[in-house]
Amino acid sequence: MSITSDGDLDNVATGTERAVLRVLSDGRRRTVAEVCAELATARSSVVHALNRLRAAGVVVEGPTQRTTRGRPARAWSLAASPGLLAVVVAAAHGFLAGVVRPDGEILAAVHGTADCTAPGTALELLDRALTRAAVTSRDIALAVLGLPGPSMFARTPGPPSFAASHLRRFREWDGRPAADVLGEHLARPVFCENDANLAALGEAVYGDAAGAATMLHVSLTHGTGAGVVIGGRLHRGGSRLAGEIGHLHVDDGGQLCECGARGCFWQTTSIPALLSELAVAHGRTFTVRDLDAAAASGELEIVRALRGFGRSLGRRVADFVVFLDPEAIVVDPSLGAASDVIAAGIREAVHQYTPPMMAASVRISSGSLGTTAHLKGAAALVRTENLLDVAGSGPTGVPGGPGVRRPVRVPPTADAR
């Protein structure tokens, strides 16, 4: 048997071996007990898989670790370092670039608010992040590019396809696919994902919702949307737009939406719409920072407006709760204290409009990761989709990019312990 290259892994390795490699793909050392716990798999199966992978030179046993009972336990890890991840997020509010370990540890993060459609800005920010992390592109295994609009994720790296739309300015840099520009800059494979999906996965794996198999992440700052995680993985849907709650219908006679429909929810229930309403009501302009400050100081009128906004949003979120019975709902924390008030409004509506058993079991909170959610989400994406292996630098690959992997033989040994 061989665990081989070019996507054949799924055909030749056992299911347990694939699962063990996926667990270890973040580069962190784990005991057999820890691997068993993460996989919910019998110890004998995990030990058998580890022994075969060790015989193939894919995994190694590290120094012993002391357990809580004082009994030594061997720790297992990949034989080769999985490499680092470069992350670039391009969105309406600007760029975010970072360097992240596959286990989610952030080595550097740089924000930029300049023109988010200019490739020079993104690449310059990324180079600054590399410098800050004291690494070069040679230390990078692959890149994750977060972009607004329908998810363009594909397990095979390459230029993603997309239709002409108002989002093209984010997805093309100087008239070329952003993924191509980034890939050439790093000489590494690039995987694309919706930016809100990255934040959702980050919160689902590393944030307040960690451990929740099914969760909804509500994004607020730039339109009203959501990321959906089911079974620990992103649910993208057939048209790659799952979770776009901002486009739920509310008004047959409403305005024409950029999505092509009329009277979409976000047109009247979104943070930009709320800021406009507050400006009219109070005769002055309001910013997102004003909402945060007003909520933090308990400014009654603003808190009431935020709470009402949360209840309106929660009325629609309640339908999602009934459909999918999630364990957690996480609200975009970028509004600071205002996010907490909105989360409270959503909680009220969910409790009012869902069966009591469902309402009692779902945790609703504002996120705990802040702007790091996208970066950690990129690490979670790499792990949940096994991208290091696809990119050729993972446990069954040879570093150097796609298409350069060679087979790794796994002899039929089985000294299970």
Ligand SMILES: [Zn+2]
């Ligand atoms: Zn719409």
